[in-house]
Amino acid sequence: MENKSLAKQAWTVLLAGLGVNLTIGVLYSWSVIKKSLVADLNWSNSEASLPYTVAILVWALTLLVAGKLQDKYGPKKIVILGTIFTALGLILSSFTTNPAIIVLSYGIITGGGIGFAYASVTPPALKWFHPAKKGMVTGIVVSGMGLASLYIAPITTALISSFGISRTFLILGIFILIVGTGIAQLIKNPPEGYVPEEPKNMKNSNSPKSKPVADFDWRGIIKTKEFYFLWIMFALSSSAGLMIIGNLAAISLEQASWDKGFFLVGLLAIFNALGRIGAGLLSDKIGRIRTLTLVLAIQGINMLLFASYVNPIGITIGTMLAGIGYGSLLSLFPSLTADFYGVKNFGGNYGVLYTAWGISGTIGPIMAAVIVDSTGSYNLAYLISAGLLIFAIGISLITKNPQDSKRINQAA
Template sequence: MFDRAKQILIAGFCINLCIGILFTWSVFKKALVVDLGWTNSEASLPYTVAITTFSITLLLAGILQDKFGPKRVLIAGTICSGLGLIASGYITNPTQLIFTFGILAGGGIGFGYACLSPAAMKWFHPSKRGLVNGLIAAGFGIAGVYLAPLITSLIGSYGISNSFIILGIALLCIATPLAFTITNPPPHYVPIASSKQTDKKVAVPQKEMCWTAMLKTTQFYSIWVMYLCASSTGLMIIGNITSIASAQAGMTDAAHLVVILALFNTSGRVFAGMLCDKIGGLKTLSLSFMLSIANMMLFPHYTSHIGLIIGMATAGLCYGTLPAVFPSLIAGFYGLKNYGTNYGVVYTAWGVSGFIGPVIAAVAVDTTGNYNLAYFYSAIIMGIAFMFSMLTKNPAVKPIGSVGKEENEMLNKKVTA
């Protein structure tokens, strides 16, 4: 069964490598403006719609996968994503691209992303929950590192329309077959704890909660606010990388900073997942929030190339903590039975933050001509997040070895017979 668990983890990572195309839109945008003569607003709107659709469909997909299992929802998501990209190759105006990429592809990506973490977590012991989430999320984060140069090369060789079609076909051929392998474990499957870990403790919910019961707990609102604050700060930096580099260091070409941020974002997901398993999710978030506060306070002083690299790397590391730790928190507080729906409700915080972060940056630049005010506000926001991370009460903890290893093995042999 452990081999099956590893197969689920690897397949989930690879699917995220495919659907992570969502965050390479800047490459498409440049081609739409330069090659097709679209305005910046016209070229940006499909991405904005895709982000919104992604956030909404993640909640819907969470509800569906809790009811029907991850496979069918994930297959539908990968097919929608691939068809959306293929259809984008035949568009003739911005309105059509809003539908094909913004709604069809964006919705498909949301359906796919929603199913991978809950399925993988159910195959592994709770002591590995953080690492599993970190590795799954790492596939989505690192996708831009290889997809950005690949898409640039495709557009240069075949044009933007054919590039959409090629990428859509590739996604269908790679991600959809992998989606058929993603399943929940059998009903009586109990993951086995390592003998070296039986003296440790992990967060175990006192009972499985549905989303309505979750909303009645104070922890939910603390988690939601923390996610909102941390995401707002991260997205503020991510959405303004090149502009910040130009304004503070006079850099006209800052594409490499995007890659640096993506690499540290990915590293942050894995590292934070491992740290979460060792010291707990709330303590991991507290450390990340403190680092983010210090980084925001120092950001006005990053006026050199090296300084900006340090700032972007730190921002990527902190932002990468979120998709690794928050899923583990939700599972630890409210269980896995209704995890898809519960995390979808919490994830609405990310959708709201997508508006707050850019607004903070825009207001700062419009009123002062630089980003210093945005850094100041972000430091305050992160201070609020840190306060909630210190005040939030942990769920009950139980010894990892509370279920005997022999009982686990007997159950697993029974369900595989």
């Protein structure tokens, strides 16, 4: 009976993590909010883009702190703090139309809140399940972020149409405060001494996935060359995905003369989520590095072909592949972090690695903006991204798990 009860709790924590990510995915409605800020409040495009850019950077930087805090004080407190700050930033944004203040309220407070919550839902979920299920667990939890835009973007559009931008901020903030904070109550670590049940389909206890894992802390991981391999691959591969995500509507209009940005954003969200779950499950079967190499190859081929997508069918295929590729990364890199460095200090360790994602948010989009302004097309940006992905594939082929290397001393 006790085992069944603990198994139920494991799935409760896992689904609660998914729910929190679905709730805090408000960042994915920014394209809709930006449109209203420009049209209704007469903001410039630069002013309307800044809160979003700041939120991404703060989100990534916050993971450095949030991961360590949840490792020390437990995940529930940090997730609750994150949902409160996410909501508070939105609520404060409802009382002003000043661009600088919204950079502070939305960019820093909401962005930081998202970082606190996002950093603290995957670590407890991983601790509740056997290591052989790392990919599945991570994929399910982070898929919430991928799916969020499916409902948040249309709801935000409807709210702005009915109530205006300021009240929309207020309503979204109250929603997150009630729903997000409520779901966060279900997030917790397993009890002391808890040992996850081994999957029935595991062949034997000597399986590589069942071997004891040394737990590194952040000081230990930065002493391994594998951390820098992961960081570079994460930064280069994410930059390609974020470049497409940030410019998808413009690319569709320019290359295919197809003004269906809303459809493509929804399609991207679906395949983003499928990539997160699918790559997680596949990596549990064939291994994390093999799956990563496959994903990088798919991304690279897609970038090489993207300039040839000059009709709706082509753009649709390119969008699906971009969604799968980008989503897969956000499942694989957390799982790789846990594989390489253990789950005890996972929050802090992944926070350090996640800085690569923050940097990638400037590499791809800024490169694309400079190139399109200079040449009038995205073609060169696609080729450069393909080259960076080929380089990342090369790194993946020489990356080994430090747990298997006798040269690496245990860091904890």
